[in-house]
């Protein structure tokens with residue numbers, strides 16, 4: 294099968310105001326994609342839109358709001374519908390995390406992380422599927438994490454949200470194949486973004502294993518868009534992330550023992 298063409302695609306990108314979402318939006322802008330961008334920070338979104346235009350994309354549509362709000366998701370889909378063309382690509386990227394022991398946190402932390410990272414993306418996808426009817430080669434890119442493959446301490450709620458996101462992605466990949474819609478998972482490891490300064494809760498300054506050097510978000514985005522073009526089912530950018538996923542698969546007992554050291 295030939296490569297997927299993203300030139301001029303109509304693409305909705307969530308969490309596009311910074312980090313990996315911004316970098317994916319700009320990588321798509323390099324292909325002159327027509328972008329519909331969303332996040333809560335208006336100024337940052339406008340700056341991404343301006344940069345997209347500099348790279349040759351048509352003026353993006355910007356929709357500001359909280360992805361966990363059903364009304365925002367309706368507005369986002371309405372904005373995509375206004376373009377009067379089928380949706381080629383949905384990038385479910387918006388995400389948050391928290392650091393701390395599960396037993397010491399309240400229910401709200403678990404609920405908020407599941408709401409943003411999983412429920413909002415799933416419900417947005419439900420709304421977006423009908424918009425893909427008539428698209429040549431439509432796809433959904435779900436930004437997961439290596440922590441969907443292996444839970445680690447101090448990140449329980451985040452790991453749960455990404456594991457749910459991953460399993461759900463696999464299920465709908467089969468369900469949507471008959472409609473010609475592809476579902477692709479992006480599985481990054483640590484990436485140098487503002488993610489760790491956006492934590493919704495933090496019980497300690499540093500995780501016990503410190504702050505590993507991450508990949509630049511631009512490199513993650515390049516791998517993501519190339520993977521979409523090459524019809525990968527899961528994209529794991531960089532050797533560290535690949536080693537983690539392989540270790541989780543081949544040596545779960547060893548990883549259990551290693552993680553236990555950091556448990557309390």
Ligand SMILES: NC(=O)c1ccc[n+]([C@@H]2O[C@H](COP(=O)([O-])OP(=O)(O)OC[C@H]3O[C@@H](n4cnc5c(N)ncnc54)[C@H](OP(=O)(O)O)[C@@H]3O)[C@@H](O)[C@H]2O)c1
Nearest residue numbers: 308310311312313332333334359360387388483484486488
């Ligand atoms: N950084 C890493 O090490 C890493 C590793 C693996 C996976 N990931 C995943 O990559 C994705 C992007 O994260 P990042 O590293 O780029 O972090 P980031 O720089 O903090 O970006 C997160 C994006 O999500 C948006 N967002 C967060 N909560 C939102 C909400 N309630 N409503 C609307 N938008 C919201 C933020 O925009 P506003 O603040 O403007 O709303 C921002 O654009 C996430 O799904 C994350 O789980 C990150």
